[in-house]
Amino acid sequence: MADEVLFEFLHMEIVSHIYKEQQSGKAELDNKDRAVCVSVLEGMGFRVGQGIIERLTRDTPSFKDELDIMKFICKDFWTKVFRRQIDNLRTNHQGTYVLQDNKFTLLTQLSNGKQYLDQAPRYLAFSCGVVRGALSNLGMESVVTAEVSIMPSCKFQVVIQKL
């Protein structure tokens, strides 16, 4: 029990620390400040994702294609990191994937009402980075974004960057 809680609590602290440090003295964060916070959190997530995927795939046979990698991310990776599988994976078969998690771990600590909906993005930046870091170490450069319409459900959009 406490291990996951340890991560979740630490994650909450980090988010609050990064936003406070950016705000320091100002009355409100503007869009540029918010972008800096998201970028710092995303960068942390990226390096964490790289580390995790290295351990996870140590004994995994190599993947046959992009879709195979995405399925691994949705099942094995998601289960290990976020303790559940992705509920729905969709793709346009041109490098865009939408991963839907109906009960995203890092949002379940927040109230399900609408009043925290505008706070949700700050709790997703780290996770977007984790996914991007994992994909990057598997040889796929991507842009990962997330959106929430109803808490605690969350959609991650992965767009693979073709070289």
Add this chain to the structure above:
Amino acid sequence: MADEVLFEFLHMEIVSHIYKEQQSGKAELDNKDRAVCVSVLEGMGFRVGQGIIERLTRDTPSFKDELDIMKFICKDFWTKVFRRQIDNLRTNHQGTYVLQDNKFTLLTQLSNGKQYLDQAPRYLAFSCGVVRGALSNLGMESVVTAEVSIMPSCKFQVVIQKL
């Protein structure tokens, strides 16, 4: 597996972020800078420790005395948070406790040689805060410090503050 790794990787990132942000531009950190970093990490740990102990003790009968609480910290709490028990608990029966962990989780990622010994304190500040936060929510105000003489073994000293 990945859950604990997730926490450990995130912890590493935080430590590195806090120290980098304090250093910003300077060639080296002076003692005052280091104290600020330790204090930020300790503060995060404090709030995380408070959160964890609340969950952990929800179904625990109340403690009979200070030593009883310390034993709970060394066994149940340590196992849940750091995945092993404290190896040795000593006390002077006047409010000072020394908790020895011969293989402290957050140090096992570092090399066991002497070359990283001076880096060890930055990886202990958060954990000191976690212990202080847990004790604080159990009604005991304390000062918690840690020292490492041989990696990855670590001694935590808890001094209870009598009111």
